[in-house]
């Protein structure tokens with residue numbers, strides 16, 4: 008018997024990946040397309056459709072039921088299968104689930120097609136829980152630190168989606184009720200202090216001229232630059248407060264941190280862990296662990312896990 012496979016689709020702001028994945032998490036075949044993010048809605052979808060069509064023959068071989076998982080930037084509305092990703096301006100209320108369903112159903116005759124949709128932070132958490140840094144625990148928080156701050160949680164071995172699919176929105180919880188207004192409309196959100204561009208902007212305000220991105224800033228911190236060390240410390244304190252709040256609320260003891268900024272390693276993890284001691288103070292989170300992500304493609308593999316989780 009041919010082992011069951013699913014279709015995983017990871018729609019990012021710069022690239023679209025679609026893959027046939029088996030139950031062990033092995034990517035059997037993959038199609039990549041650049042994301043034409045500045046084009047109109049249909050042009051963006053054509054890139055998704057073309058990637059999916061490139062996999063249909065492999066996907067339909069030996070199985071009549073097709074399960075699909077889609078990872079995309081939020082906000083999403085999972086009950087209706089529509090998305091308005093922050094990094095793809097042309098898609099507002101775009102019916103991605105129905106459109107992908109249509110492409111596959113038209114090729115699958117009478118076979119059943121099931122499509123599940125989740126935010127990229129949720130898929131990151133699912134991927135790291137299934138095959139990555141948190142595969143030994145039942146409950147975990149996944150956190151992506153890059154140009155934004157995203158997240159998701161697996162609780163008792165199930166993705167915690169919330170009502171609309173936007174649960175555990177770690178970038179936009181307030182860690183400073185008197186802080187400046189955030190782009191989301193709130194005040195003092197974690198993302199305002201901890202995201203890569205915010206760290207760089209803070210360093211520049213203090214006179215740092217060592218570069219224009221977080222990679223340069225973390226490299227400077229590693230070399231001992233006092234401004235770089237200071238702003239990262241400040242940002243990681245804000246992030247630590249947000250992580251501790253979330254972990255305390257959800258009663259979770261393992262956080263997996265990934266994303267571009269986190270790849271700088273100990274210059275990020277050290278201050279984050281130190282500040283966590285100040286906020287994760289209740290007994291059930293006193294041993295809160297922050298682990299580095301281990302998967303290169305957690306979002307894609309998380310989309311596969313999402314697909315497998317469907318009946």
Ligand SMILES: [Zn+2]
Pocket residue numbers: 178179180189190191192193194196198
């Ligand atoms: Zn916000």
